[in-house]
Amino acid sequence: MCGVFCIASKHPVDHSLLHKSRSIKDLLKHRGPDDDGIWFDKNNGVIVGHTRLAVLDLTDSAKQPMSKNGITLSYNGEIYNYKEIRSVLESRGYVFTSTGDTEVVLYAWKEWKNKSFDMFDGMFSIVVYDGDTITCATDCFGEKTLYYTIDNDQIYISSELSSLVKALDLKPCNDKILDTSFMLNGYIPSSETYYKNTYRMGPAEILEIKKSKIVNKTKYWKLPELDAGRFLNPKLSDRDISLLRRSLIESLESRLHTDALMCLFLSAGVDSSLIAAILKLELNYDIDCITASFGSDEVFDESSQAADVADYLGLNHHSTSVDMSSHNNISNEIIDHYGQPFDTVTTFAMSDMTRTVRDKYKVGLTGFGGDEVFFGYGKHVYAYKYRALMNSPEMVRSIIGGIVNSINFNKNTRLNNWIRNLINVKDGERYLAMKLYPAIGALRNLPHYNNIINSAYDDVGDIVKYTYVNELTNVMPNSRCISSDLGSMHSGFEFRTPFLNKKIINATHSLDYRAFMAQGQKSALRKILGKYLPDHLIDRPKRGFIFPQNHLIKQSIMSHNSKDLDISITSLRGNNVKGDNWKRLAVRAEIINNFKLSYI
Numbered sequence: 321m322c323g324v325f326c327i328a329s330k331h332p333v334d335h336s337l338l339h340k341s342r343s344i345k346d347l348l349k350h351r352g353p354d355d356d357g358i359w360f361d362k363n364n365g366v367i368v369g370h371t372r373l374a375v376l377d378l379t380d381s382a383k384q385p386m387s388k389n390g391i392t393l394s395y396n397g398e399i400y401n402y403k404e405i406r407s408v409l410e411s412r413g414y415v416f417t418s419t420g421d422t423e424v425v426l427y428a429w430k431e432w433k434n435k436s437f438d439m440f441d442g443m444f445s446i447v448v449y450d451g452d453t454i455t456c457a458t459d460c461f462g463e464k465t466l467y468y469t470i471d472n473d474q475i476y477i478s479s480e481l482s483s484l485v486k487a488l489d490l491k492p493c494n495d496k497i498l499d500t501s502f503m504l505n506g507y508i509p510s511s512e513t514y515y516k517n518t519y520r521m522g523p524a525e526i527l528e529i530k531k532s533k534i535v536n537k538t539k540y541w542k543l544p545e546l547d548a549g550r551f552l553n554p555k556l557s558d559r560d561i562s563l564l565r566r567s568l569i570e571s572l573e574s575r576l577h578t579d580a581l582m583c584l585f586l587s588a589g590v591d592s593s594l595i596a597a598i599l600k601l602e603l604n605y606d607i608d609c610i611t612a613s614f615g616s617d618e619v620f621d622e623s624s625q626a627a628d629v630a631d632y633l634g635l636n637h638h639s640t641s642v643d644m645s646s647h648n649n650i651s652n653e654i655i656d657h658y659g660q661p662f663d664t665v666t667t668f669a670m671s672d673m674t675r676t677v678r679d680k681y682k683v684g685l686t687g688f689g690g691d692e693v694f695f696g697y698g699k700h701v702y703a704y705k706y707r708a709l710m711n712s713p714e715m716v717r718s719i720i721g722g723i724v725n726s727i728n729f730n731k732n733t734r735l736n737n738w739i740r741n742l743i744n745v746k747d748g749e750r751y752l753a754m755k756l757y758p759a760i761g762a763l764r765n766l767p768h769y770n771n772i773i774n775s776a777y778d779d780v781g782d783i784v785k786y787t788y789v790n791e792l793t794n795v796m797p798n799s800r801c802i803s804s805d806l807g808s809m810h811s812g813f814e815f816r817t818p819f820l821n822k823k824i825i826n827a828t829h830s831l832d833y834r835a836f837m838a839q840g841q842k843s844a845l846r847k848i849l850g851k852y853l854p855d856h857l858i859d860r861p862k863r864g865f866i867f868p869q870n871h872l873i874k875q876s877i878m879s880h881n882s883k884d885l886d887i888s889i890t891s892l893r894g895n896n897v898k899g900d901n902w903k904r905l906a907v908r909a910e911i912i913n914n915f916k917l918s919y920i
Contacts, residue, residue, distance in 0.1 A: 323348030376421030462797025591687025670807025
């Protein structure tokens with residue numbers, strides 16, 4: 321896990337370009353506090369840079385940028401199957417001088433070129449230069465990304481948008497389409513950013529640059545199709561559960577390779593508890609378990625419940641206290657952190673949490689991705705439960721809405737609101753109406769709302785399938801992965817995610833997708849966990865890892881609506897905001913208004 325940057329210029333490398341590269345490197349230093357380096361090809365105008373967090377092969381043999389046999393590499397992430405790939409390369413005559421995965425990545429690309437990226441099981445963003453072409457690539461889930469900005473005869477590439485914004489003094493655009501997109505999603509969808517000619521690479525993406533021009537952009541992997549089985553009442557058999565369990569064990573075992581100390585971030589939830597159980601009972605691997613305690617009435621303290629799981633498994637458990645009081649101006653911190661509006665303030669909780677343990681550990685296993693891969697969110701089960709109604713034709717839903725409205729004289733009843741704000745909506749609104757219930761009516765007032773619905777949500781189709789695919793391929797890489805990456809890497813810390821594995825995806829997609837929801841939320845993972853833990857340690861309510869929204873809302877510096885945003889919900893803040901989704905929208909309104917007033 322590191323910081324990656326690159327400059328491709330039409331002109332030879334000069335002092336000005338070197339100065340800019342050093343500025344970007346310094347701005348990425350938190351990602352790689354152990355070492356850094358800059359390599360350049362003066363005549364061809366190429367600079368490749370790196371800041372290193374040493375996790376595998378802690379010696380200088382794995383130093384980056386790594387340059388061998390005419391190939392120069394700067395790479396961020398971990399390739400968990402690097403030992404298997406190394407064995408194949410050795411059988412083909414390659415000789416290694418290091419013991420980590422960096423040299424494996426370099427030689428794999430030399431041997432198989434862009435086909436190598438699909439061979440990797442891991443999280444990565446890669447910049448590789450062969451004297452002619454700069455090739456950039458990202459992992460298939462979007463755990464690690466790259467940003468790039470095109471500036472006349474130069475292209476600048478970096479692991480973080482904020483480093484490009486600060487080093488190049490980029491100025492944001494006043495884009496009302498992006499404003500509305502942010503209010504609907506809480507993030508800016510790939511590949512857009514608020515900065516002109518500045519973009520973010522999506523998952524499984526390859527970008528090729530020659531002579532400071534982008535010459536190719538392609539995808540090397542896509543999510544397999546979801547298929548329903550033949551049975552009317554879908555369920556997972558013991559054989560199915562065994563298949564899923566074996567794929568999880570294999571994925572977790574591959575993620576244990578490290579030359580630095582590693583811990584497990586354990587909550588009281590199913591996902592991290594399952595990781596702990598497999599580590600101890602299947603792999604006989606002892607690991608220190610860490611649970612964060614935030615000392616706030618707004619965040620449920622799971623430390624005692626997590627300790628019960630660790631004690632049952634015979635694992636060491638530590639609770640670390642996280643003080644969030646230092647975040648006095650979260651709206652500005654978000655822009656400084658992400659480089660543009662972003663509503664996942666949980667990244668600060670992650671950063672604070674990892675900072676408290678960074679003196680001892682460099683790597684932490686997490687349960688991140690379990691909900692996305694195993695249909696674990698409440699919205700998955702909700703969409704499945706009401707699929708017949710939500711998948712019915714728009715006209716039918718409109719008729720139902722009219723009937724309910726005509727016989728329901730009290731227009732503010734719960735049923736009437738449910739029908740009006742969730743069922744009697746346009747086809748393209750169904751997913752957002754479910755996620756942001758009951759706010760869809762207010763959101764329709766946003767500028768360019770209809771254009772965004774008709775373009776970005778025109779293919780919703782089956783609401784159950786769409787919810788799963790969109791959460792995994794859009795929300796996760798556009799929001800949760802970025803938050804996780806920045807939250808951990810700002811402390812120079814590496815998160816590893818056993819649930820994000822292509823073999824696990826292939827296993828889940830080989831089964832009837834309906835069966836993951838038919839028997840309740842997270843039923844598949846609960847069945848697997850039931851092999852290891854007693855029911856009283858499993859059957860507990862799901863609680864997300866969150867940074868309290870009210871902490872930002874109470875800091876609101878806005879006392880009026882922004883004329884640029886022109887939406888009524890900007891007045892929803894403080895204790896007048898009722899319900900989590902209204903609070904979420906109030907947070908977004910606060911962030912976007914502060915961004916526009918302070919930076920545009």
